[in-house]
Amino acid sequence: DTEVTQTPKHLVMGMTNKKSLKCEQHMGHRAMYWYKQKAKKPPELMFVYSYEKLSINESVPSRFSPECPNSSLLNLHLHALQPEDSALYLCASSQGLAGGTGELFFGEGSRLTVL
């Protein structure tokens, strides 16, 4: 099973709403990632978790709050977002930060629209 599952696939929210994106993997990977992708651009790294601890925050605004409840799950809590936050949010996992052959496995993404 080489699958990363993200829910929901589509989300529309207002600027005052609170919502969450969810990600799950069952490959035994110890590193999990959130990326943001705008149209016609490459993915941009937001957060990295390693062994359930936040390892990297790429200076992401506090209206995005990640959470890693266990080694298989990764959440991204959203609050008071702006229209410019509308994007495709991609979750990924890998064996570790530096181990193995290093590839990341990506989910299908959650397409977020902020009104």
Added chain:
Amino acid sequence: GNSVTQMEGPVTLSEEAFLTINCTYTATGYPSLFWYVQYPGEGLQLLLKATKADDKGSNKGFEATYRKETTSFHLEKGSVQVSDSAVYFCALRGYNKLIFGAGTRLAVHP
């Protein structure tokens, strides 16, 4: 620092044409290199990888060779199909993340 440079697209080809998408990199050491593909409305899928110099990655008729001397990892396919229409990203593995190129959009028409 580490970086990846890809040829700009879009690349438009007829079915059964030969494809080359150029990718060069700047890195300390010899990082793993990857090609990812993103079909419309989907996430990224790993297409192929190479972990050391002179390695050739291949999958679904696509190939790329890790060239240390030219710091390149060009993607090739001998005969493209309409179903290959997608955005292709070259990437290298830094210590804690993937570093992506800008992406190259490929459009194949019948």
